[in-house]
Amino acid sequence: MSGFLEFWRILLARLPEFLPYLLRGAVVTVEITVATLLFACLFGLVLALLKRARVPLLGSLASVYIELVRAVPVLTTLFIIYFGLAYLGIQLPSFVAAVLGLGMLGGAYMAEIVRAGIDSVHRGQREAALSIGMTPAQAMRFVVLPQAARVVVPPTANYAIGLLKDTAIVSTVAAPELLFAAKTLVSQTILPMQIYLLTALIYLALSLPLAHLANAMELRLRRGD
Amino acid sequence: MGDFLQVFADNVHDWFPPLLRAAEVTLELAVLSIAVGLVLGLLVALLKVSRLPILRPAAVVYIEAIRGTPALTQIYLVYFGLAGIGLVMDNITAAVVALGMNTAAYMAEIYRAGIESVHKGQRDAALSIGMTPLQTMRFIVLPQAWRVVLPPAANLGVAILKDTSLASAIATPELMSRAYDLVGQTWRPMHIYLLAALIYMMMCLPLIRLVRYLERGARRGEAEAPGGRGLRRRLAEAWAAGARHGEPGAVAK
Numbered sequence: 001m002s003g004f005l006e007f008w009r010i011l012l013a014r015l016p017e018f019l020p021y022l023l024r025g026a027v028v029t030v031e032i033t034v035a036t037l038l039f040a041c042l043f044g045l046v047l048a049l050l051k052r053a054r055v056p057l058l059g060s061l062a063s064v065y066i067e068l069v070r071a072v073p074v075l076t077t078l079f080i081i082y083f084g085l086a087y088l089g090i091q092l093p094s095f096v097a098a099v100l101g102l103g104m105l106g107g108a109y110m111a112e113i114v115r116a117g118i119d120s121v122h123r124g125q126r127e128a129a130l131s132i133g134m135t136p137a138q139a140m141r142f143v144v145l146p147q148a149a150r151v152v153v154p155p156t157a158n159y160a161i162g163l164l165k166d167t168a169i170v171s172t173v174a175a176p177e178l179l180f181a182a183k184t185l186v187s188q189t190i191l192p193m194q195i196y197l198l199t200a201l202i203y204l205a206l207s208l209p210l211a212h213l214a215n216a217m218e219l220r221l222r223r224g225d
Numbered sequence: 226m227g228d229f230l231q232v233f234a235d236n237v238h239d240w241f242p243p244l245l246r247a248a249e250v251t252l253e254l255a256v257l258s259i260a261v262g263l264v265l266g267l268l269v270a271l272l273k274v275s276r277l278p279i280l281r282p283a284a285v286v287y288i289e290a291i292r293g294t295p296a297l298t299q300i301y302l303v304y305f306g307l308a309g310i311g312l313v314m315d316n317i318t319a320a321v322v323a324l325g326m327n328t329a330a331y332m333a334e335i336y337r338a339g340i341e342s343v344h345k346g347q348r349d350a351a352l353s354i355g356m357t358p359l360q361t362m363r364f365i366v367l368p369q370a371w372r373v374v375l376p377p378a379a380n381l382g383v384a385i386l387k388d389t390s391l392a393s394a395i396a397t398p399e400l401m402s403r404a405y406d407l408v409g410q411t412w413r414p415m416h417i418y419l420l421a422a423l424i425y426m427m428m429c430l431p432l433i434r435l436v437r438y439l440e441r442g443a444r445r446g447e448a449e450a451p452g453g454r455g456l457r458r459r460l461a462e463a464w465a466a467g468a469r470h471g472e473p474g475a476v477a478k
Contacts, residue, residue, distance in 0.1 A: 007310065070472070071383075071429035072422045073390035075401055080422065083408065084415035105470070112473045155465075155473045162471025168295035172394060179298055192305035196298060204293040211293070 011194040018185060018198060025181025026202050032098050032167045032177055037160055039103040044110020049140070051111065052118065066108040074169050077104045082173045098170035098177075106163060113155045117148030150221055157214035164207055178202060233416055240407060240420055247403035248424050250317075254389040254399055257321045259382055262328025269329055270336035271362070284333070291330035296469075297391050299323045304395045320392035320399075327469075328385055334466030335377045339370030342459035373459050376440040377467040383432045384469040387425065400424060 050062040069077065078101030085092060092100070121144045129139035171180035182199040186192045272284035291299070303326075304319035314322065343366045351361040393401035404421040408414045443460060 003310070067430075067433075068426060071387075071426040071433060073387040073401070073425060074470070075390040075393070076418060076422045076425060079401075079404075080415065080418045084418050087412070087414045109470075109472055116473065155471075158465060158468060159471035159473070162469065165293075165295040166470055168297040169391065171297070179295065179301075182298075183301075186305065190309070192301070192309035193307070194309075196302045196306045200290075200294045200298050200302065203295060203298060204290065207293040208289070 007194070010191065011198070014189070014191070014194070015198075018195060021185060022178060022181050022195075022199060022202055025176060025178040026206065028095075028175065029164070029167050029177040030206070032095065032102070032170065032175065033160065033164045035095075035099045036102045036106055036163055036167070039099055040106025040110045040159075040163075041156070043103060043107030044112075044114055047107055047111035048114040048118065052115065062111070066111050069105055069108045072105075074102060074105055074166055075172065077101050078169060078173060094170070094173050094175040097173055098167070098175045101170065101173075102163060102166055106159065109159050110156070113152055113159065114148070116155075117150075117152035118144055120151040121147045154214060154218040154221060157210070157217060161207055161210050161214065164210065165203065168203075229415075232413060236411070236413070236416070237420070240411075240417060243403055243407065244400060244417075244420060244424055247398060247400045248428065250397070251386070251389050251399040252428065254317070254320055254324065254392060254397070255382070255386040258324035258328050258385050258389070261321065261325025262332045262381075262385070263378075265325065265329035266332025267336055269333035270340065273333060273337055274340055288330045288333055291327055292334075296324065296327050296388055297394060299327055300391055300395060316392070316395045316397040319395060320389070320397045324385060324388060324392070327388075328381065331381055331467045331469055332378065335374055335381065335463050336370070338377075338459060338463035338466050339372075339374035340366055342373040342456065342463070343369045372443050373456070373463050376436060376443050376460070377463045379432065379436045379439055380464070380472075381467045381469065383429055383436065384472070386429060386432065388469070390425075 047062045047066060050058050051066070053059065078097065081101045081104070082092065082094070082097040085097075125143055125147065126139050129143040130136065134142070167177055168179040171177060171183060174180060178199060182195050185195050189195065269284045269287060272280045273288065275281055300320065300323040303323040304314065304316060307314065307319075340362075347365055347369065348361055351365040352358070356364070389399055390401040392399055393405060396402055400421055404417050407417050411417065440460075444457070
């Protein structure tokens with residue numbers, strides 16, 4: 001029992017020292033999440049359009065890529081990009097490697113999400129746009145994609161939550177994010193339980209509001225049906 | 226490019242066997258974690274759909290806490306955190322405990338979606354012929370829930386198989402750990418991590434096939450199922466509940 005009280009006394013006593021340090025790491029976690037989300041959206045859109053437009057070769061390459069990258073752990077793609085590319089002479093900063101490593105898989109997810117969104121728009125919409133003289137690209141840009149966005153938003157929010165948690169993996173390539181900050185603190189203080197608990201709480205504080213936002217958006221969009 | 230492939234050709238017979246042996250540990254970790262997740266997850270799900278005081282909120286907190294934090298943080302908590310307060314585990318046990326508890330939270334949500342997918346009339350009918358609530362769950366609800374539970378559960382299995390790679394962070398002797406060691410010995414990261422990726426593909430791609438097969442089967446059942454009209458939505462909910470990396474699935478197609 002006294003050990004239990006001692007545990008919390010230590011945590012409270014060191015909190016003013018631990019919390020700012022961990023929060024600085026959390027800022028990097030958010031930065032990596034946002035940068036990867038943007039990259040994955042763009043990459044995913046390109047993959048989905050390549051696949052859809054049936055561009056010879058590139059279209060099938062996109063399909064194969066989407067299939068294969070989902071069968072590989074994020075940690076492995078991250079190591080291929082960070083250590084593998086360094087071996088070939090391309091030394092990426094850990095932040096960039098983190099965004100690319102997480103975004104490789106993210107692009108494949110986003111491609112599937114965008115494709116489902118495009119499929120959800122009635123064929124007649126595109127045909128009507130073409131019949132009034134729009135080019136296929138214009139029809140996609142001004143008619144199909146804006147309507148697809150509605151279907152795309154909720155799964156994208158879900159992906160963002162998964163991504164936020166997956167950023168913890170980039171601590172293995174020394175990107176200075178939350179879990180890396182925690183590991184550094186642990187090595188200095190040898191208080192793993194206190195620090196990792198605090199870290200888990202900060203992740204919760206980041207992901208729970210996002211999860212509620214995703215739920216709220218999904219309910220709202222479903223009501224619009 | 227030629228040199229790159231030449232290095233592969235020269236060394237693959239040295240690299241492949243140790244990596245394959247480590248892949249066995251990966252499979253063991255995955256199977257054990259899934260087993261823990263299936264059992265513990267059902268318990269948590271039953272508590273969550275129950276009206277038991279204290280236990281129901283505890284199940285909700287468990288699910289939210291696990292699903293809101295990264296698996297890697299949980300592995301560190303179990304391995305380093307518990308050791309810090311005197312509970313020391315070897316790295317394989319720690320990996321199975323952490324990944325198993327993680328799987329249980331996602332599995333609980335899949336079970337819950339499955340249980341809720343069974344029409345309320347089924348339960349009412351069972352209770353009205355004198356079954357106890359537990360009998361109703363065991364003989365009426367759960368057998369019907371399987372249809373919705375199976376595809377996302379298999380999908381979760383793929384995610385866990387991949388997430389066993391995180392156990393390399395505590396030096397569990399699985400595939401990524403072994404690859405990391407080999408890179409240290411040979412300094413050929415690109416070759417060895419690509420080889421590791423290939424082995425993960427060999428394990429995951431057949432499983433992904435199985436997931437799609439189960440999913441098609443579940444959707445075919447939609448038309449004939451009792452009260453099955455909302456099945457598509459239920460399936461999507463179960464899928465989203467079990468998506469560890471926010472992967473899109475099921476009804477997205």
